[in-house]
Structure formats: structure tokens, C-alpha cells
Amino acid sequence: MTLRKNILITGASSGLGEGMARRFAAKGRNLALCARRTDRLDALADELRAAHPGSTVLTRALDVNDHDQVFAVFKEVRGELGSLDRVIVNAGIGKGQPIGSGRFDANKQTVETNLVAALAQAEAALEIFREQNAGHLVVVASFAALRGMPGNSTAYAASKAGAAALAEGIAADVIRTPIKVTALLPGFIRSEMTADMPNNPLMASAEKGGRAIVEAIEKEKVKAYVPTFPWAPLSPVMRILPLGLLRKLQ
Numbered sequence: 493m494t495l496r497k498n499i500l501i502t503g504a505s506s507g508l509g510e511g512m513a514r515r516f517a518a519k520g521r522n523l524a525l526c527a528r529r530t531d532r533l534d535a536l537a538d539e540l541r542a543a544h545p546g547s548t549v550l551t552r553a554l555d556v557n558d559h560d561q562v563f564a565v566f567k568e569v570r571g572e573l574g575s576l577d578r579v580i581v582n583a584g585i586g587k588g589q590p591i592g593s594g595r596f597d598a599n600k601q602t603v604e605t606n607l608v609a610a611l612a613q614a615e616a617a618l619e620i621f622r623e624q625n626a627g628h629l630v631v632v633a634s635f636a637a638l639r640g641m642p643g644n645s646t647a648y649a650a651s652k653a654g655a656a657a658l659a660e661g662i663a664a665d666v667i668r669t670p671i672k673v674t675a676l677l678p679g680f681i682r683s684e685m686t687a688d689m690p691n692n693p694l695m696a697s698a699e700k701g702g703r704a705i706v707e708a709i710e711k712e713k714v715k716a717y718v719p720t721f722p723w724a725p726l727s728p729v730m731r732i733l734p735l736g737l738l739r740k741l742q
Contacts, residue, residue: 494670496578496628500524500569502556502613503583505532507683508632511702512580512709517544524569524576526554527583548573556583556609566616578628579617580709581610581655588647599647606651607658614662618671626670630709631659635679635723638730642739656715663714672712676705679723694722 503509505527517540570576589595621627633656641649659675681701708716717723
């Protein structure tokens with residue numbers, strides 16, 4: 493397995509992105525941490541530099557919906573680190589509302605951030621990877637990508653389905669090359685995004701979920717459900733679940 497030394501993570505100031513940053517720094521990797529909230533990003537970077545002095549930790553202010561900025565930041569980071577070995581498209585939001593409820597603004601923002609911005613990040617990463625003839629693109633989708641979801645999750649699930657399909661299409665395009673692509677489909681993992689969700693027996697702790705995500709990324713499979721149990725066994729069930737039962741999942 494190729495060692496991916498220089499790793500860029502978007503949405504790295506909290507949640508899954510922060511957890512990935514901590515684990516990769518502990519593995520001795522060099523990191524470029526990108527997010528809008530630079531105060532939290534800089535505090536995390538200072539902590540990681542102190543704990544892991546052998547790792548280079550860069551920070552960049554980045555709004556992934558500013559597509560020109562995405563391309564500029566990715567190229568800048570590559571220049572500073574010398575190469576860009578892995579890009580983790582992690583920035584995302586989940587603020588959708590039921591379709592037709594008068595909140596097109598929220599649904600539009602969810603789709604733009606989770607899908608259109610993911611496309612911009614994938615384009616920027618693949619330009620660099622094709623030039624290097626090497627690299628690993630990771631797209632953080634969701635288990636919700638497997639089906640259209642009701643209520644507040646409709647736009648979110650649609651955006652993550654698009655992100656997962658985007659990753660799979662790129663994987664098909666670069667198959668048998670040194671460029672690898674992984675779509676991650678996390679189930680319920682405790683983070684800021686899931687903080688308001690009720691207690692759920694399927695909810696993984698941030699520690700367990702974060703460890704499973706990094707392990708899956710390192711294996712570089714085209715698709716990975718995380719944690720593997722229960723989400724991989726549940727995936728075929730999810731695909732055939734009647735709409736009446738699907739509605740009860742909201």
C-alpha cells in the first residue's frame with residue numbers, strides 16, 4: 493500500500509474532519525487543514541504540532557463554496573508540501589428541510605455544499621493527481637446516499653447520493669492507474685452534525701467512528717461503509733426497504 497504522506501482535509505475544524513486530523517497526525521503524516529473557522533483550525537494545528545513535532549501541519553481558510561478559492565488553496569498546499577498525496581473531501585452540511593416547505597434556501601445550500609462543492613474539490617484534486625500520476629481522493633458521502641430520504645433529509649440524501657456517484661465515476665475513470673478513489677458511507681457517528689439527534693443504538697462514538705473512518709481510508713477501497721458493522725450488512729436491506737418503512741426513519 494502506498495504511503496500517503498501529505499494529506500489535505502476540508503471541513504477539518506470539527507467533527508469527523510478534526511478526528512481524522514488527529515489520527516493522521518499521530519501516524520506521522522503531514523496535514524493541510526482547511527475550513528472556514530480559522531480560530532478552531534489554528535488551535536487544532538497548534539495542538540497537533542506540539543503533540544507530533546515530526547508532522548508538518550498547515551492551515552488554510554477555505555469556504556468550499558468559493559470554487560476559485562478551492563483550486564487556489566489546493567495548488568498552494570501542493571506547492572508548499574511538494575506533493576499532495578491524499579485529498580479528503582469532508583466539508584458538508586445537513587441543514588435541509590422538507591421539500592415544498594418554503595425553505596428552498598436551506599435545501600439549495602445543502603446541495604451546493606455537499607455536491608457542487610465536492611465536485612470543485614474533486615476537480616482540483618484530480619488536476620494535481622493527474623499531473624503527479626499519483627494520489628488518493630476520498631469523498632465523504634453517507635449511508636443515506638443509498639436511498640431517497642424523507643423530511644429534513646431529502647436534499648441531504650440526494651446530495652450525498654450525488655457525491656457517492658461522483659466518486660464512483662472518477663474511480664472508473666482512473667482504474668488501473670496509480671490514482672485511487674474512495675467513497676466513504678458513514679452511518680451514525682457522534683459529531684457536531686449529529687449532536688441534536690436522539691439517542692440511537694446504532695450511533696457509534698466519535699472515537700469508534702473516527703478510528704473506523706481512518707482504517708477504511710488507509711485501505712483505499714472504492715467504497716466503504718463505516719463502521720463496517722452494522723452498516724455494511726444493513727446496506728442491502730436499506731436498498732429494498734419499502735417507502736412506508738423508509739418514511740419512519742426520519
